Amino acid sequence: xxxxxxxxxxxAEPTWESFEVPVHPEWMVxxxxxxxxDQLDGTLSYRWACRMGVCGSCGMMVNGRPVLTCxxxxxxxxxxxxxIEPLSGFPVIRDLVGDITDFMGKLSSxxxxxxxxxxxxxxDGEYLQTPEELAEYKQYSMCINCMLCYxxxxxxxxxxxxxxxxxxxxxQRYNMDSRDEGAQExxxxxxxxxxxxxxxxxxxxxEVCPKKVDPAGAIQRYKVSASVDFFKSVLMPWGER
Amino acid sequence: xxxxxxxxxxxxxxxAGLRAAIAVAETNPGLSVGVVSKVYPMxxxxxxxxxxxxxxxxxxDSLEAHAYDTISGGDWxxxxxxxxxxxxxxxxxxxxxxxxxxxxxxxxxxxxATRPFGGMKIERTWHAADKTGFHMLHALFQTTLRYPPxxxxxxxxxxxxxxxxxxxxxxxxxxLATGKVQAxxxxxxxxxxxxxxxxxxFTTNANIKTGDGMALAYRAGVPLKDMEFVQYHxxxxxxxxxxxxxxxRAEGGWLLNKDGYRYLQDYDLGVPEPTPVxxxxxxxxxxxxxxxxxxxxxxxxxxxxxxxxxxxxxxRHLGEAKIDKKIPFVRELCIKYQxxxxxxxxxxxxxxxxxxxxxxxTDLEGAxxxxxxxxxxxxxxxxxxxxxxxxxxxxxxxLVFGARAGRAAAQFAGSQAAPSSxxxxxxxxxxxxxYRDFLQNSGGSERxxxxxxxxxxxxxxxxxxxxxxxxxxxxxxxxxxLKERFQSVSIDDKSLTFNTELISVLELENLLDLSExxxxxxxxxxxxxxxxxxxxxxxRDDDNYLAHTMAYRSDEGxxxxxxxxxxxxxxxxxxxxxxx
Ligand SMILES: Cc1cc2nc3c(=O)[nH]c(=O)nc-3n(C[C@H](O)[C@H](O)[C@H](O)COP(=O)(O)OP(=O)(O)OC[C@H]3O[C@@H](n4cnc5c(N)ncnc54)[C@H](O)[C@@H]3O)c2cc1C
Ligand code: SF4
Numbered sequence: 001x002x003x004x005x006x007x008x009x010x011x012a013e014p015t016w017e018s019f020e021v022p023v024h025p026e027w028m029v030x031x032x033x034x035x036x037x038d039q040l041d042g043t044l045s046y047r048w049a050c051r052m053g054v055c056g057s058c059g060m061m062v063n064g065r066p067v068l069t070c071x072x073x074x075x076x077x078x079x080x081x082x083x084i085e086p087l088s089g090f091p092v093i094r095d096l097v098g099d100i101t102d103f104m105g106k107l108s109s110x111x112x113x114x115x116x117x118x119x120x121x122x123x124d125g126e127y128l129q130t131p132e133e134l135a136e137y138k139q140y141s142m143c144i145n146c147m148l149c150y151x152x153x154x155x156x157x158x159x160x161x162x163x164x165x166x167x168x169x170x171x172q173r174y175n176m177d178s179r180d181e182g183a184q185e186x187x188x189x190x191x192x193x194x195x196x197x198x199x200x201x202x203x204x205x206x207e208v209c210p211k212k213v214d215p216a217g218a219i220q221r222y223k224v225s226a227s228v229d230f231f232k233s234v235l236m237p238w239g240e241r
Numbered sequence: 242x243x244x245x246x247x248x249x250x251x252x253x254x255x256x257a258g259l260r261a262a263i264a265v266a267e268t269n270p271g272l273s274v275g276v277v278s279k280v281y282p283m284x285x286x287x288x289x290x291x292x293x294x295x296x297x298x299x300x301x302d303s304l305e306a307h308a309y310d311t312i313s314g315g316d317w318x319x320x321x322x323x324x325x326x327x328x329x330x331x332x333x334x335x336x337x338x339x340x341x342x343x344x345x346x347x348x349x350x351x352x353x354a355t356r357p358f359g360g361m362k363i364e365r366t367w368h369a370a371d372k373t374g375f376h377m378l379h380a381l382f383q384t385t386l387r388y389p390p391x392x393x394x395x396x397x398x399x400x401x402x403x404x405x406x407x408x409x410x411x412x413x414x415x416x417l418a419t420g421k422v423q424a425x426x427x428x429x430x431x432x433x434x435x436x437x438x439x440x441x442x443f444t445t446n447a448n449i450k451t452g453d454g455m456a457l458a459y460r461a462g463v464p465l466k467d468m469e470f471v472q473y474h475x476x477x478x479x480x481x482x483x484x485x486x487x488x489x490r491a492e493g494g495w496l497l498n499k500d501g502y503r504y505l506q507d508y509d510l511g512v513p514e515p516t517p518v519x520x521x522x523x524x525x526x527x528x529x530x531x532x533x534x535x536x537x538x539x540x541x542x543x544x545x546x547x548x549x550x551x552x553x554x555x556x557r558h559l560g561e562a563k564i565d566k567k568i569p570f571v572r573e574l575c576i577k578y579q580x581x582x583x584x585x586x587x588x589x590x591x592x593x594x595x596x597x598x599x600x601x602x603t604d605l606e607g608a609x610x611x612x613x614x615x616x617x618x619x620x621x622x623x624x625x626x627x628x629x630x631x632x633x634x635x636x637x638x639x640l641v642f643g644a645r646a647g648r649a650a651a652q653f654a655g656s657q658a659a660p661s662s663x664x665x666x667x668x669x670x671x672x673x674x675x676y677r678d679f680l681q682n683s684g685g686s687e688r689x690x691x692x693x694x695x696x697x698x699x700x701x702x703x704x705x706x707x708x709x710x711x712x713x714x715x716x717x718x719x720x721x722x723l724k725e726r727f728q729s730v731s732i733d734d735k736s737l738t739f740n741t742e743l744i745s746v747l748e749l750e751n752l753l754d755l756s757e758x759x760x761x762x763x764x765x766x767x768x769x770x771x772x773x774x775x776x777x778x779x780x781r782d783d784d785n786y787l788a789h790t791m792a793y794r795s796d797e798g799x800x801x802x803x804x805x806x807x808x809x810x811x812x813x814x815x816x817x818x819x820x821x
Contacts (some may be wrong), residue, residue: 007738008735008738009736009738012400026480026481029476032691034489037690037741037742038690039690040689041733042689042732042733042734042742043736043742045734045739045740045741046278046741047284048448049280049286049447049448049449050284050286050447050448051289051447051448051481051483052289052483052578053485053573054288054289054372054375054483054575055280055282055283055284055285055286055288055289056283056284056288057281057284070291071577071578080376093418093738093739094736094738094739095739097739098280104281107386110384110388111386111630112383112386112674113341113342113383113384113386113387114340114341114384118365119340120340122333122336122337122340123333124691125336126339126340126345126353127339127340128350128351128352129347129351130350130351131346131347131348131349133351134344134346134347137344138344138728141344141379142372144283144288144375145281145283170383170755174342174497177342177344179340179342180342193304205457214368233704
């Protein structure tokens with residue numbers, strides 16, 4: 001396994017380092033990294049937690065593709081060598097650990113919570129939502145914030161201001177929730193962001209998404225509703241929005 | 242050294258911590274709240290919970306029934322006043338989470354849907370397909386973003402509680418990105434740091450579940466309660482320990498031995514019916530199901546696999562459509578991690594360490610015996626789980642007792658003076674210790690991973706589903722030896738930037754303390770109850786052990802174990818009957 005190391009206290013530029021790792025049929029790329037850390041070099045740094053593909057911590061570039069390392073069999077990449085790098089497009093803190101502060105800010109900027117004019121008291125019970133209404137947004141609610149889509153996004157790589165696939169999918173998750181009334185507020189946020197129109201809808205984001213969230217579909221829907229909204233505001237500046 | 246002051250500080254950003262943070266902000270919007278978490282909150286282990294969360298909502302159900310199922314499931318070791326508060330507040334908390342956007346699965350009429358879970362007389366498990374914890378955690382996390390007073394310390398690792406004047410007034414934590422050691426002071430601290438399944442090797446728990454909060458409290462003199470009760474979940478995938486949720490059985494899955502026989506019928510768990518019957522067979526409680534597996538293994542009726550003996554969980558008869566609708570994550574996990582498709586093949590499973598019933602002793606408001614220190618969630622033991630937790634009670638517990646602890650801590654903080662200056666000296670001591678013992682010390686003869694492996698093996702060997710004195714004493718010796726050897730541990734990584742090896746050595750230190758407490762508590766309880774089964778004391782002994790163990794740290798080494806009474810309100814201890 002070839003791993004891109006970066007130790008800011010010791011080196012100015014990242015360097016490649018090779019390790020010999022045994023291949024067991026059950027082992028994922030992450031098991032290989034753990035083997036290195038436990039047996040060969042305790043200083044290798046990377047994030048992981050659940051090892052069942054749901055916490056979203058362990059995304060890395062493996063042979064140039066963004067993947068969850070806990071869900072990628074070593075065997076599937078034989079004969080090797082494997083090249084492991086941090087997720088592309090994020091500043092590197094150390095070794096395979098990227099800085100995700102900007103991503104976290106983008107997520108919260110789309111107001112990812114239920115917005116309502118009036119909230120029903122809890123004592124009055126749940127909001128009704130039919131299985132069909134649930135199905136409208138369910139897919140967009142499956143995002144694990146793994147950021148593979150950012151690493152794959154050609155726009156984000158050159159235009160880091162771009163709010164990005166997962167954040168737009170998250171906005172759509174709430175916009176399409178029958179309990180929510182915040183679509184307009186979110187539209188205003190998204191409209192401020194450069195780059196959304198730069199998205200060429202090539203769909204790399206949806207292709208690498210491990211949870212089939214289809215952020216490209218969310219962007220497409222957003223563009224349609226945003227342009228309708230744009231024309232409404234130009235053509236009918238005093239109309240109801 | 243830098244210091245930051247908050248009114249209330251949360252250690253942990255999982256389900257319990259986030260619920261508590263919102264409760265503080267809502268109780269008193271003027272308070273500043275800090276949430277410290279060693280991982281980004283949405284990576285917390287609550288994210289892995291699959292099956293669901295229990296609360297009474299169906300007209301045919303009752304609080305009484307939820308309480309009875311919980312108490313009998315816990316083999317009468319639950320504090321019944323805590324259970325009463327729990328079942329009473331559960332529905333409201335679940336509706337609250339619905340208002341906060343949790344995508345609960347629905348009935349055709351738009352009301353929230355429920356499913357049955359093991360040990361339940363009436364179905365009451367709310368679920369978001371089979372990714373319930375994931376959706377709950379993300380809904381909670383996203384909702385916290387609405388509250389400006391909630392500040393976050395993401396990827397900060399707490400190493401010590403600061404106590405002065407008999408009152409907990411903050412913590413010391415390391416910021417992973419920079420290696421900075423800092424004092425985070427507060428008028429009240431709530432520990433919500435989750436469980437410690439990593440004491441064992443084969444577990445459903447994430448790598449981050451290292452019982453840190455329990456160890457922090459224990460070292461500060463707060464007792465850990467009922468730590469001998471470790472829940473084995475009957476259905477884990479053999480190599481990874483990945484959980485196959487009880488929902489697979491609730492939807493109609495069968496457990497089969499090597500002869501294709503539904504063996505649970507031989508263990509007083511009822512008679513097999515083609516469709517699930519509540520509190521019966523595959524829907525019996527987890528302790529009894531895991532013990533039945535051991536019986537089959539003893540009798541040579543399990544199937545041997547490369548990763549230990551297994552039985553089969555068969556869901557094929559449910560059909561693809563139902564599997565994809567009700568338990569899609571089960572299918573995804575089996576395909577991805579076991580290379581089998583449960584639509585066509587049987588799933589190999591074996592019991593796996595899943596949950597700690599014990600934890601930091603708290604009262605019903607989450608207050609510990611140390612003023613200013615509160616705890617909630619899996620790290621705490623308010624005693625609703627007794628000797629065996631019922632599936633789907635934990636997620637609800639995070640909400641009910643997270644909220645209670647948040648409100649109580651907000652109240653407490655409102656009446657306290659600012660943290661004292663003596664704390665900074667303690668914090669600087671802690672910084673020196675971290676440098677001296679780990680960052681500047683090379684040349685130690687021991688390394689983290691062998692110590693951790695040996696600890697986990699010793700625990701599996703001596704403190705598994707069945708225990709006896711001899712095995713427990715061996716485990717005790719081994720843990721003592723490992724603690725000794727830990728004194729000469731050193732790490733390769735001396736960097737201040739994202740030093741994950743430093744974190745693992747600190748986690749190991751916590752795990753070793755926990756192991757010792759689990760073993761001592763198990764030795765002290767000379768009876769069999771719920772998840773604690775002693776072959777040398779096979780019966781439940783209410784005369785002597787209808788009591789909680791309380792483990793206190795002592796300077797002599799081994800923990801001091803005391804017993805505290807169980808609160809019984811309306812349900813006198815009885816026999817646990819399943820399958821009728
Ligand atoms: C695979 C699996 C499935 C489950 N399914 C169900 C289910 O269907 N129903 C159910 O009721 N229960 C289920 N459970 C149990 C339940 O999920 C957990 O008990 C519960 O989620 C624990 O939540 P918590 O908030 O207490 O802790 P966690 O979610 O574990 O959060 C702990 C937090 O503390 C932080 N932390 C820990 N140590 C430190 C430190 N030293 N410094 C700073 N921060 C720290 C972590 O970063 C994290 O944010 C399941 C458990 C597992 C393992
Ligand atoms: S949309 Fe998909 S790829 Fe992007 S962060 Fe979410 S889960 Fe990951």
